[in-house]
Amino acid sequence: MGRWEPNARGRLAKAALELYVERGYEQTTVAEIAKRAGLTERTFFRHFADKREVLFSGSDELREHLADAVAGAPDSMAPIDAVAAAFEKVGVLFEEGRERSLQRQSVIAANAELRERELIKLAWWSATLADTLRRRGVADPAASLAAEAGVAAFKVAFERWISGPAEPDLSQIVRESFDELKAVTAGR
Amino acid sequence: MGRWEPNARGRLAKAALELYVERGYEQTTVAEIAKRAGLTERTFFRHFADKREVLFSGSDELREHLADAVAGAPDSMAPIDAVAAAFEKVGVLFEEGRERSLQRQSVIAANAELRERELIKLAWWSATLADTLRRRGVADPAASLAAEAGVAAFKVAFERWISGPAEPDLSQIVRESFDELKAVTAGR
DNA sequence: TACCTGGATGACAGTCACTGACATCGGTGC
């Protein structure tokens, strides 16, 4: 049971999700997570900034994928369409781990602190998207609005995907959600 | 210096904002806030759920105003337009306390925990708006999307108002922001 | 006036997230 078991970070994340599912986020102490991973509390905080962050380590990677996808879209594509295409692409990354996503999401939904953290991650996505659009020459209120509205559309799509049957894949629901957004914002 | 000085809650909120401005949110302890208000730490937590909440007590009132405005909009009005009109109305409530809003916002902007709390308040607004729209007979993906997109437009407008000159009033910027939203989501 | 009751506050002890400082271990390169 040595100090040098590999992948400490991964073990901590796994132990945390397990415990959050088993007995709930609030009822789990960081010391317990560390113990299950064969480490100490102090080491947990060297790998994750706080008790919430352990559930969100993948968010940054997705953010980069999003930015790359928008940056790589054809110049002729309108901002909102570039954002939509980016989210469709990213949607594919979720398909594999639907079961894991479900677990994670039920834990997050059950706790306000975790929902807060999720929202700030989405805001971070939005800020990155807006920045990427600006680099494509989109002016400022438009860039922010396309990014915010795009994240909103994805949020709605993700909720539908996670709470519905596995049937339609996320990318397809994302596409529908953006179409709905366009219809709705057309006003009367 | 009695136990029964009136308006304990208000004194706590005032002391908190002052201290957050003077020395920063993280550098302020709840004990210090309570002391300045002539109360104890325990009493602080009887009035506010946590150290952040003291900055957001007005949010619920605004949420109700929003819901009322949407509920009272003419039936003929499209969802996104009803939401836009509601935010324009609410915008007026901010005008009076622009100075206070500025202070508050600079404190929030400087701290990630506070930004998280603000985001969940906005999400709460969005959920309430979506619910109000559903009561008006708007179907589900559309209701959520109109609410989310509306909050996004308001967020962008508020940022522009707070960081720009006092010149154009918030309601006007809100109107412009919704127009921009419509233009942007029209795609190409 | 004296008493009683209820809600607001104080006092105090405890848990737990999170941090700083320093010691220790184990692999790597020489």
Next chain:
DNA sequence: GCACCGATGTCAGTGACTGTCATCCAGGTA
């Protein structure tokens, strides 16, 4: 073998937040 360095352990501390019980003040009632 030996020096070095990064990852981990140990320990002591701070501060947010909670449960519990005592205490105080206001108002009503006899």
